[in-house]
Amino acid sequence: MNIGLTVLLVSFATLLILEAPVAFTIGLATLLGALALGQTSSTVSVASDIANGLDSFPLLAIPFFILAGELMAAGGLARRLIDFAASVVGRMPGGLALVNTLTCMLFGAVSGSAAAAISSIGTSLIPEMEKKGYPRNFSVALTTTAATTGLLIPPSNVMIVYALVASNVSVGALFVAGIFPGVLTGVALMAVALIASRRFAARQERDGGGSSAITVPPFWLSFFRALPSLLMLVLVLAVILGGIMTPTESSALAVLWALLLVCVFYREIRWRALPAILASSARTTGVVLLLVGTSTAMSRLLTMEQVPQLAATALLGVSDSPLIILLLINAALLLVGIFMDMTPALLVFTPIFLPVAIGIGMDPVHFGIVMIANLCIGLCTPPVGSCLFLGCSVGRTSISQVVPAAIPFFIAMLLALLAITYIPAISLALPRLFGLL
Amino acid sequence: MNWLAMPFSMLARFLRGVCALIFAALLMAVLWGVFTRQVLGDQPAWTEELARFLLVWLALLGGVLAYLEDKHLGVDVLVARFHPSAQKVSRITIHVCVLGFALAVLVWGGSDLFRLRWELGQTMPSLGIRKAWFYLILPLSGILISLVAVAKIATPRHPRSGEEAAR
Numbered sequence: 001m002n003i004g005l006t007v008l009l010v011s012f013a014t015l016l017i018l019e020a021p022v023a024f025t026i027g028l029a030t031l032l033g034a035l036a037l038g039q040t041s042s043t044v045s046v047a048s049d050i051a052n053g054l055d056s057f058p059l060l061a062i063p064f065f066i067l068a069g070e071l072m073a074a075g076g077l078a079r080r081l082i083d084f085a086a087s088v089v090g091r092m093p094g095g096l097a098l099v100n101t102l103t104c105m106l107f108g109a110v111s112g113s114a115a116a117a118i119s120s121i122g123t124s125l126i127p128e129m130e131k132k133g134y135p136r137n138f139s140v141a142l143t144t145t146a147a148t149t150g151l152l153i154p155p156s157n158v159m160i161v162y163a164l165v166a167s168n169v170s171v172g173a174l175f176v177a178g179i180f181p182g183v184l185t186g187v188a189l190m191a192v193a194l195i196a197s198r199r200f201a202a203r204q205e206r207d208g209g210g211s212s213a214i215t216v217p218p219f220w221l222s223f224f225r226a227l228p229s230l231l232m233l234v235l236v237l238a239v240i241l242g243g244i245m246t247p248t249e250s251s252a253l254a255v256l257w258a259l260l261l262v263c264v265f266y267r268e269i270r271w272r273a274l275p276a277i278l279a280s281s282a283r284t285t286g287v288v289l290l291l292v293g294t295s296t297a298m299s300r301l302l303t304m305e306q307v308p309q310l311a312a313t314a315l316l317g318v319s320d321s322p323l324i325i326l327l328l329i330n331a332a333l334l335l336v337g338i339f340m341d342m343t344p345a346l347l348v349f350t351p352i353f354l355p356v357a358i359g360i361g362m363d364p365v366h367f368g369i370v371m372i373a374n375l376c377i378g379l380c381t382p383p384v385g386s387c388l389f390l391g392c393s394v395g396r397t398s399i400s401q402v403v404p405a406a407i408p409f410f411i412a413m414l415l416a417l418l419a420i421t422y423i424p425a426i427s428l429a430l431p432r433l434f435g436l437l
Numbered sequence: 438m439n440w441l442a443m444p445f446s447m448l449a450r451f452l453r454g455v456c457a458l459i460f461a462a463l464l465m466a467v468l469w470g471v472f473t474r475q476v477l478g479d480q481p482a483w484t485e486e487l488a489r490f491l492l493v494w495l496a497l498l499g500g501v502l503a504y505l506e507d508k509h510l511g512v513d514v515l516v517a518r519f520h521p522s523a524q525k526v527s528r529i530t531i532h533v534c535v536l537g538f539a540l541a542v543l544v545w546g547g548s549d550l551f552r553l554r555w556e557l558g559q560t561m562p563s564l565g566i567r568k569a570w571f572y573l574i575l576p577l578s579g580i581l582i583s584l585v586a587v588a589k590i591a592t593p594r595h596p597r598s599g600e601e602a603a604r
Contacts, residue, residue: 019516020531021509023500028538044553047546047575054493055571057485060467063460063495245471252467275457279502282456286499287509293496341510386510 005305008033008298016339022384023287026344027294030301037305046297053296054289057248058171061160062292063285064251068232068258069116070281072107075262075269077229078120081106083217084226089190090216094197096132098190100125100139101146105186108150110232112157112254114379114387115284117147122394133200136397141380141406144391145413146189148376151342152182152369155236155254158342160247161292162368165299165350169364171247172240173436177365177427181373181420188412196408228265232257241434288343295344299351308352315356322360326421329353330374337378341386345375362424365437369427373417377410441588445505448581452502456495463491482563490564490571497578504535505585529590536586543579551576 012029016022027046034042072078085102092098100121108117122143129139151158154175163171236254239245245253262269269277302308315325333353336345350371357367379387382399388406392399420426431437470484503509516527554569561568 015531015534016511017515018527018531018534019511020534021504021511023509024535024538025511027542028534031538031542041546041549043541043546044549045546046542047550048572050542051493051547051550051572051575054496055489057489060463060488060492063463063492064467067460067464244475249467249471252464252471255464256468275454278457278460279453282453282460282495282499283502283506283508284499285460286456286496286501286503289492289496290500290503291510383515384510389510 002037002305004033004037004301005307007036008301016384022341022344023290023294026291026298030294030298034301046294049297049300050293054293056164057246058160058164059289059292061155061248061251062157062288063281064248064255065112065155065157066116066284066288067278067281068251068254069111069113070277070284071255071258071262071269072111072229073116073120074273074277075258076266077110077261078103078107078124080222080226080229080266081110082121082125083222084230086215087217087219087222092194094194095216096125096129097134097139097142097193097197100129100142101186101190101193104143104146105149105153105182106230108147109153109155109182110229111150112155112251114147114150115390117150118143118387118390119394121147122391126395134197135200135405136395137402137405138196138200140391140395140397140402141409142189142193143395144380144387144402145406145409146186147391148379148387148413149182149186149189151376152178152185152372154178154233155247155251156372157288158346158372158375159368161343161346162350162371163247165347166354166364166368169368170436173365173431174368175237175240175247176431176434176436177369178372179430180426181369181416184419184426185373185376185413185416188416189409192408192412228261232261241436291341291344292347295347298344299348302348303351308355311352312356312359316359322362323422325356325360326362326370329356330370330417330421333371333374334377337375338381339384340378341384342372342375342379345378346371363428363437365431366424366427370417370421373413373420377413377417380406380410380413441592445585445588448585449502449505452498452505452581456498456502459491459495459498463488463495466491486561486563490561493571494574497574501578501581501585504582532586532589536583536590539579539582539586544576544583545579547572547575547579 008029011032012025015025015028031042031046034046081103082099085099089095089098089102103121104117107121108114111117126136126139126143130136156178159174159178160171163169163174232254235257236250239250239253240247263271315328318328319325336349354364354367358364379385382388382403388399392402428437466484466488470480474480516524519527551569551572554572559568560566
């Protein structure tokens, strides 16, 4: 391995262990790697990679979906979606666990971000579940993993990031392709939650709670109250598929719709509170986009050092069976996901693995869905798992306690990932139906 | 001990205000672009250029704000198990690293970039201002991050922003 890559990896690992912010870790490791390679004016090239990496119209969707998510989180959408989910699955045994999963899927979907789902659903449902006898760590694990399915169900920030690096991939096709995989993962999580909640049922009855003690609102009433929020999903997809707006512009429309919902329709947020919401969305935007900027610089350095070619040779040297190569890529991505957040992982590793995937005849849209489904698992695993951290802080528990409770959910996500990887139709049937492929 | 708390919360309030303004302007620029294209049938070119300009400024200023308020993502399992004095050392080390990155890449590299673009005299086609202004945010955010980093090194129990103190 050459000296530049060694320096890059070692400094990356060291900074990560010291718990330096990941965005700076990636930037500094790239700078040190470039310096070790003896590149002239490394500081200028890293600086310009950051600025030019961010100077892209599609990336605008990121701040807008973040803002839409925060507006919805502050604006009482969570409660309406919870009521709706309760009216659908609330009567079943383990009802509250199912309600939690379904709400996370819906909220993650309409807001385009998993973080907003965890903080707003988690805050209201985790204490509720505890009252009904579910262990807190179980609820945190469920909320955290279920919220990531929202990244597969459109609209989704990370798909825009993927489309940005994988050239010639339409965001519209990705959005539609994610629907079934997202639902499949959600159903897998629900199955685990159902099996697990049988174990808690005995305790619930002893406490006199009774397992069906949640209030189930009437279906049509809760449906109509949640309808404006659910319409967001339809609206965004319709304007993209209808060719009226680009995905980026549709994200601005999502903000407008969210504003209308929370300020005019539901009247949960006063106009005066908006600057504070804008500012905290700007802060979250800074977290994500600084990662995008420094990851762009790292990705360019790796490409210059021929890492994509090295990876392709190594992978194709092990086997020429597409089945095995996909298994290897998935294993590598799971490892990446453990140490990297989704956005930088997509930016750095798409250029490395996508050519191999295309080489074995895979559709880039399908591969994008596989990458995202895979990296969703990484969002819930320590040491770098932004969703896990958020879930733990919302549920006031610790990572070491939640992880054992999360293992069954990880297995469900892995099984769903295998199905998504090896059955292309799960992702591609719908976009084909709409004539997007 | 918290002699930096005052200027810190002032900086945080200022940044939050600026970020909110940029964000609002960004939203308007994109929506105006859609409106003019779909309704008036003619989209001015400046909407996209302005949006991209504001996006980069928002990203970096938001990044400063996130650093100021300790919101950046990072690993969060190991250091808590260290001895308290080792924790302090590791905390100081990170902020020194951030300072190094901010000075080398953002301030030094960024101001080089600004100067180079200024000398080239390139302008942004539809906004009609120099492209160099676009890169000015690099050294600007670099200076802000460096100041925050120095303050965090100087006060190991770093001052929290107004918002967090209120919680």
